Structure formats: C-alpha cells, structure tokens
Amino acid sequence: MSVHIGRLLSLGAAALLSGARLTSAHDHHGANLNLDPGEPIGGAMKMHIILMTVSFGILFPIGLVMGLKKHRWHVPVQATGGVLAIIGFVLGHAHGGRSFPENAHSKFSWFMLWLLAAQMGAGIYLKLHTELRFNDRARPFIKIAHKYLAALMIVATYTQVLLGVVAWLGFCYDGYMGQCLAHLIMGSSFLAYGIWLLLLVRLATPWLARFGRSPELYDSAMIMVWGLFNTFTEHGFIEEAHGWSHKDLQHTSLGVIWFCGGLLSTYMLRKAGPSDRSMFPAIILIFTGCAMASHEQDTEFSTKVHFVFGLSLVLAGFTRCVEILLITTGLIKNNSKEPNPFQYISVFFLCHSGMAFMSANHESVAAMENIGIDIGTFSLGFLSISFLLFFYAYFLMQLYTDLGSKDKDMMLPTADDGTVYQTVAQVSEIRGHSADEATRNPHVLFDAADEDDYDSPDMGSTTVRNRSTTVDGISPRSSDEIELGPMRRD
Numbered sequence: 001m002s003v004h005i006g007r008l009l010s011l012g013a014a015a016l017l018s019g020a021r022l023t024s025a026h027d028h029h030g031a032n033l034n035l036d037p038g039e040p041i042g043g044a045m046k047m048h049i050i051l052m053t054v055s056f057g058i059l060f061p062i063g064l065v066m067g068l069k070k071h072r073w074h075v076p077v078q079a080t081g082g083v084l085a086i087i088g089f090v091l092g093h094a095h096g097g098r099s100f101p102e103n104a105h106s107k108f109s110w111f112m113l114w115l116l117a118a119q120m121g122a123g124i125y126l127k128l129h130t131e132l133r134f135n136d137r138a139r140p141f142i143k144i145a146h147k148y149l150a151a152l153m154i155v156a157t158y159t160q161v162l163l164g165v166v167a168w169l170g171f172c173y174d175g176y177m178g179q180c181l182a183h184l185i186m187g188s189s190f191l192a193y194g195i196w197l198l199l200l201v202r203l204a205t206p207w208l209a210r211f212g213r214s215p216e217l218y219d220s221a222m223i224m225v226w227g228l229f230n231t232f233t234e235h236g237f238i239e240e241a242h243g244w245s246h247k248d249l250q251h252t253s254l255g256v257i258w259f260c261g262g263l264l265s266t267y268m269l270r271k272a273g274p275s276d277r278s279m280f281p282a283i284i285l286i287f288t289g290c291a292m293a294s295h296e297q298d299t300e301f302s303t304k305v306h307f308v309f310g311l312s313l314v315l316a317g318f319t320r321c322v323e324i325l326l327i328t329t330g331l332i333k334n335n336s337k338e339p340n341p342f343q344y345i346s347v348f349f350l351c352h353s354g355m356a357f358m359s360a361n362h363e364s365v366a367a368m369e370n371i372g373i374d375i376g377t378f379s380l381g382f383l384s385i386s387f388l389l390f391f392y393a394y395f396l397m398q399l400y401t402d403l404g405s406k407d408k409d410m411m412l413p414t415a416d417d418g419t420v421y422q423t424v425a426q427v428s429e430i431r432g433h434s435a436d437e438a439t440r441n442p443h444v445l446f447d448a449a450d451e452d453d454y455d456s457p458d459m460g461s462t463t464v465r466n467r468s469t470t471v472d473g474i475s476p477r478s479s480d481e482i483e484l485g486p487m488r489r490d
Helices: 002-017 043-068 074-092 104-127 139-169 174-202 205-211 215-233 246-268 280-293 300-328 343-358 362-371 375-409 424-433 448-455
Strands: 443-446
Touching: 043 074, 043 139, 043 375, 074 104, 104 139, 139 174, 139 362, 174 215, 174 343, 174 362, 174 375, 215 246, 215 280, 246 280, 280 300, 280 343, 300 343, 300 362, 300 375, 343 375
Parallel strands: none
Antiparallel strands: none
C-alpha cells in the first residue's frame, strides 16, 4: 500500500490541476498574488482553513495510524475529524469576503466529501459487527475497502491542500498552467520519494526481509516508470508547443536518463536479496541535481532558486551513496530496530528538494522578486516548511511504533509446563527481526479484532483457528481471549 501512496502522491496534483478552469488573465510577475490586505478573506474562510487543517491534516492521519494498530481511540478521533470536516465544508462554500475565481480546489472538495462519507460509512458498518447476527459475506470486502480508502484519503488530502494554496495565491491560470503543473508534479514526486525512503528506513525492514528484495529495486522501478512518463510529457503534452526550447530539451533529456538509469538498476537487482544494494538510483539523483543547478532561467533569482533545488538533489544522492557504502561494509547495521542517524540525511534532502522545486515555478519566483525577498530568505522559508513536513511524517511513523510497543511489552501468562504465550503483535515483531525465532512455534493470545492479522499471508500461518463458541454457536468477540495451538510455517 505504501508503494501506491508514493506513486499516487506524485500524480495527484497533475490529475486535478489539469481540470482547473482557465479564467481571466492576470498580470505578469505575480500581480494577481492574493496578498493584498485590502482583500480580506473573511472570518468564515479563516475558520474553513483552520477546521480543514485540523481535521484532514491532523486528526485523520493520526486516526489512520490508530486504526492500523486497532487502538481504542481510533473511532473517537475519526468521528471528531469527520464533524469538523463537515462544518469546514459548509463554511468553505458559504463564506464572504474575498471572491475566488472558479478553481479546482472548490470542485475537488465534493470528491473529498463523498470520499469522507464512504470511509466513515465503511467504518460504522465494521463497528456494528453484523457477522454476529447473520452470515455477513460483504464484511471482508468492506474491511479491505476501508483500508484502501484510508490510503486514498492521504493522497487526496495532500492534493486538496496543494490546490487550496494555488487557489489562495491565484497561481496556475492561463498561460502559466503548463509550467505550474510541471513544478508541482515533479516537486511532489521528489517529496513522495523522500517519504517513501523514510518509510523504508523507519518501518519497512521486516517487510523487505519477508519479500526478499533489495530496497533499491523499488526505487529503480519507480525511477524507470517516472522517467518514461516524463520523456513523453515534457513537450506539448498539456499545452500546444511551437518548437523545442532549451528547457524542453533539458527536461526531456532528464526523463530519458531516469528511464535508462532506472532500467539498468532494475535489471541488475531483479534477483537481488535484501542485503544487496545499488548506488545507481543515488547516482541518477546526483546527475539530475547537477543538471538543474546549471539550468538557465529568465532571471538571476530564478536561476539561484533552481541552483538550491539542484544542490539539494546532489546532497541527497551523495549522502545516499555514503549510506549504502556504510551499510555494505557493516559500519551501519541495517537490521537494527533503530536506524542510524545518518540514514535520515538523504531522506531530508529529498523532501527539501521537492519543496524547493515546487517553489521554483515562474509566478512564485516573480512574486518573491517583486516583494523584495532575497534568495537567502526565500530558501530558509521553504527549508523551514521541509523541516515541518519531515517532522510530521516522522511523528506519524513514530506513533505507529509506539502504539505497537504497548502490545509487545504487556505481561502475558505462563503455563505450568513453562509455555509462554504471546500476542500477534509480538510474534510479528519477533519474526520480522530474527530469522531463528521465525521457525519457532509460539502460543498466541489474541482477540477477535486480530484474527485477520493472524490469518494473513504476512504471518506465514496455515493453522486452523481453534475458536470457542457459545451454546448457540455464535463466535465470541473481542472481550474473549482465545488460545491458539502452535503456529507452523510452510
């Protein structure tokens, strides 16, 4: 599911911004920038922004993490977020103050509303436990849909926030649509790449070990696909192009090198195991950064902004190469529970490169020039935003780890014969970090909410559950602890 999130995140802005309706033209160099204090946005719009930020930006992601860990606060947090989101939706369509032209943010809000309704409806249905009263064959499908709708909600939330900023600033209209899309799409792809690497470093070591693949295999495959996409979309894909400019040639050539380099790395790693690494994805980042740092622009300020973006990519690629070198030589233990601090450096520079490139669109750069902001202040401002985004992603992953540690550390009974019982979370953790323990046969205590985890292919169990029943044949629910026999692996 994380792979799909990374891919969708980079494409979300493209699919929706391209549907934005072109309105009246605005002046060059950011004259339409909605920062004029004579155009107040009104109290209702301010509350709309606050409520939507709290609900979609804070409560829903935290509730998602709690749902993955089956935490008791999952439902209250999601319900609170749903109420605030509905209030914010009403305020957003009934506000006074500044009048905004027709935009994609307003249109996409209806999709967000229906997505929220479907997600909450599925959650309520699952909470009713209808399988206690009749043979509910739809429940497994609704449970799967509920999980994937949560993943889609993350991508949709990011896209809607991006569209909201664009609508508030008045960017991406008329002839600026193409270059605006290019910066938002590519910037989002680098940001998604950084979050994906953070996920691999922070949580996905057991997952990679189970699948038996090299971490760079996934990087290489995404780079190859994205390079193929860029090769055929950088010239005349969104707007009609007349001839080839030096920018078209450079952007298309970057797509070609991404495809060729990604193809090489993917083929080399097709049979590689988790301990086999490759520096080619990092080398591609370095060459891309060098090209963007020397990318000639219309103004000196814009050239400096692109240099900052290129420098971030070069540093991301270089630190990634050093990280792989340290891992392959044994100086960094890749199977440890806590990542080495150095492993976060390349992740952060990737996230910052995404923010820097999104900020380098023509209207944003021109507006900052007119206001009188220099390259230092401009770069530090977006660097601060990168720190906040990195903090929030790290916080959610740390929350996922902390919520799981409560189950692993709980006191469990020991039988008279010395048999030690474990929870499903403990078994998953042990098997993820120890190959020797993976072959042992633990006795598991779990409640009904954990049944899907225990029976999933990830657990590697084909054991038939020994389920106790009441006199009328109805299965016990989460208040009953159920003992299973030894788990055996095929």
